[in-house]
Amino acid sequence: MAVEGAEFADETPTIPARAAFRRFWPLTKGLRKWLLAVWLCTVLAALAETEAVLLFGELTDDALQKGSPAAFWSPAGQWLGVAVIGALVAYAGNSLAAWTTERFVMRLREHVFDHVQQLPPHFFQRHRQGDLLSRLTSDVEAIETMVVSGLAGAASAAFSALFYAAAAFWLRWDLAAATFVLAPLFWLAARRFSGSIKDVSRAGRVADGAITSVVEESLGNIVLTQAYDRRDAERRRLREEANAWFRASVRSTRLNEAYEQLVQVIETVCVLAVIGIGAWEISTGRMTLGRLLAFAAFLGYLYPPVRGLAQLGLTVTAATAGAERLIEVLDARPSVTDPRHGVEPGRPDGTVEVRDVSFHYPGADRPALTGLSFAVRPGELVIITGPSGAGKSTVAKLLLRFYDPDRGAVLLDGVPLRDLPLARLREYVALLPQETLVLHDTVRANIACGRPGASERAIEEAARAADAHDFISRLPDGYDTRVDPHSARLSGGQLQRLAIARALLRDAPVLVLDEPTAGLDAMAARRVVGPLRRLMAGRTTIMITHDLNLAPDADRIVVVDRGRVVETGRHGELLARAGAYARLHRSQNNAVLDTGELRMPLWEEDRPPAHGAAYGNGGHVAPAQPDGRLPFGGGEAWPGR
Numbered sequence: 305m306a307v308e309g310a311e312f313a314d315e316t317p318t319i320p321a322r323a324a325f326r327r328f329w330p331l332t333k334g335l336r337k338w339l340l341a342v343w344l345c346t347v348l349a350a351l352a353e354t355e356a357v358l359l360f361g362e363l364t365d366d367a368l369q370k371g372s373p374a375a376f377w378s379p380a381g382q383w384l385g386v387a388v389i390g391a392l393v394a395y396a397g398n399s400l401a402a403w404t405t406e407r408f409v410m411r412l413r414e415h416v417f418d419h420v421q422q423l424p425p426h427f428f429q430r431h432r433q434g435d436l437l438s439r440l441t442s443d444v445e446a447i448e449t450m451v452v453s454g455l456a457g458a459a460s461a462a463f464s465a466l467f468y469a470a471a472a473f474w475l476r477w478d479l480a481a482a483t484f485v486l487a488p489l490f491w492l493a494a495r496r497f498s499g500s501i502k503d504v505s506r507a508g509r510v511a512d513g514a515i516t517s518v519v520e521e522s523l524g525n526i527v528l529t530q531a532y533d534r535r536d537a538e539r540r541r542l543r544e545e546a547n548a549w550f551r552a553s554v555r556s557t558r559l560n561e562a563y564e565q566l567v568q569v570i571e572t573v574c575v576l577a578v579i580g581i582g583a584w585e586i587s588t589g590r591m592t593l594g595r596l597l598a599f600a601a602f603l604g605y606l607y608p609p610v611r612g613l614a615q616l617g618l619t620v621t622a623a624t625a626g627a628e629r630l631i632e633v634l635d636a637r638p639s640v641t642d643p644r645h646g647v648e649p650g651r652p653d654g655t656v657e658v659r660d661v662s663f664h665y666p667g668a669d670r671p672a673l674t675g676l677s678f679a680v681r682p683g684e685l686v687i688i689t690g691p692s693g694a695g696k697s698t699v700a701k702l703l704l705r706f707y708d709p710d711r712g713a714v715l716l717d718g719v720p721l722r723d724l725p726l727a728r729l730r731e732y733v734a735l736l737p738q739e740t741l742v743l744h745d746t747v748r749a750n751i752a753c754g755r756p757g758a759s760e761r762a763i764e765e766a767a768r769a770a771d772a773h774d775f776i777s778r779l780p781d782g783y784d785t786r787v788d789p790h791s792a793r794l795s796g797g798q799l800q801r802l803a804i805a806r807a808l809l810r811d812a813p814v815l816v817l818d819e820p821t822a823g824l825d826a827m828a829a830r831r832v833v834g835p836l837r838r839l840m841a842g843r844t845t846i847m848i849t850h851d852l853n854l855a856p857d858a859d860r861i862v863v864v865d866r867g868r869v870v871e872t873g874r875h876g877e878l879l880a881r882a883g884a885y886a887r888l889h890r891s892q893n894n895a896v897l898d899t900g901e902l903r904m905p906l907w908e909e910d911r912p913p914a915h916g917a918a919y920g921n922g923g924h925v926a927p928a929q930p931d932g933r934l935p936f937g938g939g940e941a942w943p944g945r
């Protein structure tokens with residue numbers, strides 16, 4: 305069932321409890337000795353309780369029935385000692401159990417989280433975030449109930465049940481045998497309820513995920529909700545999901561309650577049987593009252609574990625519904641994996657080649673790219689443009705190796721991306737995505753994540769080069785100001801400059817810019833042009849954009865339509881050809897009022913550029929590159945510039 309890029313099926317597959325248990329059991333490695341210790345504590349506590357019951361019988365017969373205060377002290381002292389030891393052992397056992405279970409939950413959550421982070425972009429596009437959240441929270445806890453608490457509970461309950469049953473037999477085997485004839489009733493009751501409880505629990509979990517999704521989506525879209533007064537529609541959406549949850553929850557309580565009450569009745573039958581037989585035995589002089597009470601007490605201790613075992617069966621069955629949902633996530637495979645024997649190249653020059661690449665998204669009926677080829681030499685700027693849905697962002701995903709092509713290859717300095725360790729690839733190819741990604745952290749941390757461990761100076765230099773230092777300094781806590789993904793503190797343009805600072809710090813030889821000015825108004829877009837040029841200086845840049853204002857700067861423009869390259873050339877040549885590019889350009893010029901301002905060279909901006917970069921015609925940068933990398937404008941080496 306683990307298909308590459310596997311989706312959540314419409315229906316979550318049903319998995320037997322045993323298979324679910326086996327799937328998650330390996331995660332208890334290292335915790336098993338503590339589970340054993342918990343079990344030992346239960347054994348000791350049971351022994352202490354048994355001793356207490358026997359002492360209670362002795363007290364009844366010797367002190368109470370005979371009315372002898374002298375016979376009270378010795379068993380009473382022993383009982384107190386046993387009770388204290390039992391309490392200490394139970395305390396230690398329960399604390400250890402809590403520690404073990406919580407460690408397991410942490411481990412499982414990390415395991416699933418780690419897996420989810422490797423899943424391909426389409427996985428997240430196709431599945432509701434709220435449902436994933438619910439899988440990572442409540443379903444993870446359900447598995448703990450099955451694997452850790454369930455196992456420890458079952459082992460303890462089984463031991464206690466056996467132990468108290470043995471004690472009852474030892475006291476009066478005939479009485480015990482008469483009582484145990486009724487034991488299968490417990491099992492039959494649990495069996496009767498387990499199927500329904502699993503169904504209702506599955507429905508509850510699905511509803512839980514749906515409610516989280518609706519709340520999450522609604523809050524994420526709060527502006528749309530308020531601006532279009534969609535509160536009623538959103539409330540109805542929530543109510544529909546909440547109704548499903550309500551029905552599942554009430555039904556689950558009813559089933560559990562019915563089971564509980566049935567068990568109570570069975571227990572009452574057992575107790576009445578004991579009292580009836582006991583009364584008859586005492587009347588014939590074959591039993592003392594103390595022994596009968598001790599026997600009844602053992603039965604009192606015996607019922608909870610027996611009932612617990614049956615209840616545990618139901619809990620495990622219910623938890624299996626959670627396990628099924630988590631296994632479904634774990635069975636979705638990452639679309640790319642690290643090569644087994646990857647090459648470890650040094651820093652590449654930055655030659656990128658997309659060679660005859662075809663690709664279609666898993667599950668999609670038509671290809672996103674077909675026989676696509678283009679090459680970018682070190683330091684060049686290549687713009688990939690085309691109409692909406694042409695496949696431009698898909699090219700970015702292949703360049704970052706979020707997916708491997710179905711046919712053809714993407715090469716960096718002649719090495720196929722599949723042969724490069726993913727960590728190296730992502731170090732050498734930096735992405736500036738369309739949507740500015742912000743960590744819930746300080747401005748400093750947001751820039752520093754470009755290069756973990758970067759010095760204060762390097763962070764500030766990157767911020768200056770991205771024209772971000774000034775606005776950062778004006779923030780209440782400067783670089784220590786906390787921002788978050790929904791922060792209203794920073795404008796779109798400021799966030800974009802923060803992202804540019806991060807990419808500058810990363811200092812990757814290859815840059816992939818996905819619509820770097822999308823969503824920005826003309827003024828904000830103009831403010832990022834300078835920082836962008838500084839970022840692109842000396843790096844191979846592949847810019848995916850609808851925005852053709854930067855096109856005259858490009859060494860080459862690749863026009864893509866329906867997954868194929870339809871035109872390639874420089875801005876002037878393509879305009880002169882009066883083909884697809886010229887049409888795109890015309891349609892954009894009709895839509896944008898002032899296209900010229902974006903091409904404004906940097907020296908017309910507020911302040912001179914950092915690093916003493918000089919900009920020639922068309923905005924090319926030719927800064928001194930201490931590491932000898934090709935400057936962006938060093939076109940003489942390459943024909944066609």
Ligand SMILES: Nc1ncnc2c1ncn2[C@@H]1O[C@H](COP(=O)(O)OP(=O)(O)OP(=O)(O)O)[C@@H](O)[C@H]1O
Binds near residue numbers: 690695
């Ligand atoms: N996760 C996906 N699953 C299936 N098909 C997809 C997926 N993502 C994109 N596609 C399809 O692949 C094709 C190319 O999409 P892509 O996002 O690369 O286009 P684009 O040129 O970047 O469009 P835009 O300019 O509107 O962002 C489109 O037909 C799109 O519907």
